[in-house]
Amino acid sequence: MPYVPCPSCPLRANGPFKQYADRDIKFLDDLKKDHLAVEAGRDIIDAGDPNPPLFTLFSGWAFRYKMLPDGRRQILNFLLPGDVIGFQGHMFDAAPHSVQTLTDVELCSFHRSKVWELFSAHPELAFDLTWLTAREECYVDDNLLTVGRRSAVEAVGTLLIHLYKRADALNLRKNGGVTFPLTQSHIADALGLSLVHTNKSLRKLAKMGLHEIKNGSLTLTNGRALEKLAQFFDEPLAARPLL
Amino acid sequence: MPYVPCPSCPLRANGPFKQYADRDIKFLDDLKKDHLAVEAGRDIIDAGDPNPPLFTLFSGWAFRYKMLPDGRRQILNFLLPGDVIGFQGHMFDAAPHSVQTLTDVELCSFHRSKVWELFSAHPELAFDLTWLTAREECYVDDNLLTVGRRSAVEAVGTLLIHLYKRADALNLRKNGGVTFPLTQSHIADALGLSLVHTNKSLRKLAKMGLHEIKNGSLTLTNGRALEKLAQFFDEPLAARPLL
DNA sequence: CGACTTGTTGAGCCCATTCAATGCTAGTGG
DNA sequence: CCACTAGCATTGAATGGGCTCAACAAGTCG
Structure with missing residues (x-):
């Protein structure tokens, strides 16, 4: 699994993604801790973890889900390349949900401790992180409409x-x-x-x-x-x- | 309906809310456009509105909802005092859902155009706005679990x-x-x-x-x-x- | 007073469930 | 190469939770 530095990110280059100033890219590269591979069917975030990791999904599919104690499972939404994983857990006492891989995936993991620096020194990135959070909520809203009323x-x-x-x-x-x-x-x-x-x-x-x-x-x-x-x-x- | 300036906000003073530096409060007061009353049962945001307003709920109850063309309705979550209303609509082409009052309410309305200034000059407020967005997603996630599996x-x-x-x-x-x-x-x-x-x-x-x-x-x-x-x-x- | 909203209850039906059995495919090991 | 296993997809039968339809009570408002 070769390490992929942000400035030469193929996902960024080929996908339908926004371009950033060099300064921001450099910061992201600094934020990035590791580039790792995980096989299909593995939990990469466990609900209740007080200190869950922070990722971007580089390739492959995953999903967020919650379970009831008796085993009933509800998948909240699906994650595709470019999606941020685990940011919610960063804001609360513990990860409020689990995340499992659906295929073999590659993940960019980030230094959680530097998220505050992102907000304080890179407002455009901060805004876009919020945007990604809001878009995920849109997906969940839509799925709730589907589950409840269709x-x-x-x-x-x-x-x-x-x-x-x-x-x-x-x-x-x-x-x-x-x-x-x-x-x-x-x-x-x-x-x-x-x-x-x-x-x-x-x-x-x-x-x-x-x-x-x-x-x-x-x-x-x-x-x-x-x-x-x-x-x-x-x-x-x-x-x-x-x- | 008397105008309530942020520095003397009774909600902030009496509720279980975080304290901010004077500088941030001053900015919020600058961001605030109006203080208005709306009666129960009124839509204050309409799904599809390309330029929806931005509020904080000062008093009363409201709810976010979506409708299908044939009239089926799904309520996504409920809004209580202190909740931000309409921020999602600020990030996308149009408001992805509607919001309706459940009781008579009072709303603080904000200048949408200054949200970027919030991100660029007041990172702590930006972080907390993201926090509020993420918490709302938590509520929806939980409700989805309930609707789907209970x-x-x-x-x-x-x-x-x-x-x-x-x-x-x-x-x-x-x-x-x-x-x-x-x-x-x-x-x-x-x-x-x-x-x-x-x-x-x-x-x-x-x-x-x-x-x-x-x-x-x-x-x-x-x-x-x-x-x-x-x-x-x-x-x-x-x-x-x-x- | 009538019109309207909200809450309550019963009857009967149907969509979605559970239970159960079977087929298909891929992987494993003899 | 075949037996065996495991995971996933498919189908039928019977049950039941939640649905629609319908009627009525109670409070509110013009």
Whole structure:
């Protein structure tokens, strides 16, 4: 796993990300502690950890989740390259949720102790960190609307479109579709549904000719109709911050 | 409606809020545009507004919500005195959700154009604004867990405890209980339940002797058992920021 | 007083659940 | 190469939690 210095970050160069002044990039490079690889299915943040790490997701997928003591799980939202991980834990006594990798990932880890310096000396970065926090809240808000008020079929359709758009915006295309590493169990836990009913809803949508999932790749075969069904929110902005 | 200057803010003086340096308070006072009253049941932010206002809730209750085109409504979270309103809309093209008053309220409105100055010249305030944004996300995360994975009775119990704790922390006590301005319809829309089933769940909890709602006041008559049932998250911190 | 909002309760239905069984694929080890 | 295992996807059957529909009580406001 080669160390990737921020000034030569390929994600920053190739993705739909905002550009920063050299001074800011230099600071980010100073903030960066390590570049590490973690395999799929590992918890990288544990709810309750009083001193959780701070990352940016460099490559791969992950998700934030919470559990009830009896084992019920709710996935809060999914994390794609460029997303900040664990900042909430920095602000409170302890990490309020867990984070688990969905695929093998690469992470940029940061020095938590220097976050205050970010706020005091790099207001543009601070603003964008807040922006990323707010955007994550938007995703959760939308998912809450889905879980609370949409039917199972609507909910599954909505989630597929949402993830398709986000992956597509990051150029995660792969022979016609986008990479799609979720199992049906993840979909169920993100939507508050049972695994069995999630499967039946997926089959129903596929039979309606609206999507196809094969070999870890998601294709929307009738995007327009699916959008109409799901009435999902707008695309993310084109130029987004990347810390 | 008398104008309340920030240096003599009674909320800041009496509530469980953090203290700031005079310099910061002075800036906040400069940021403040108006002090206004709005009656109960009014939308103060409309989803889709490209230029939504920015407030702090000075007194009263409100809630953030989203609607589907066919009228289904999902309440995202509730807003109590000290909460910032509309900051998300400042970061995106348009307000991603609506905000409606639940009681008569008083609002401090701010100059949106000076938010950047807040970040560049008042990092402590910027950090705390981010903190408030992150805390709101925590509330939504918890509500998503509730809506997705708890039964109706558990969900209603959880919400009652959550609101009781928040109101209690703000000293909103009233002859034994705390003020509680929600109708059952609000509870239903916050939890993704039907109105009828919400009513039945409330009655069930009341019959179990766990709470009582009367004259706009909520009393937890068996707090310990209810907590056990709901297994809700920790108290908010004692000293929180107030912008 | 009627109109309206909010809360309450019962009846019946249906969407989503649990339980259960089976197929498919990939990986492991003999 | 095959037996065995494990994880994931699929499907049917039966149950049930939460839904809709409907009626009514109680308080408030013009």
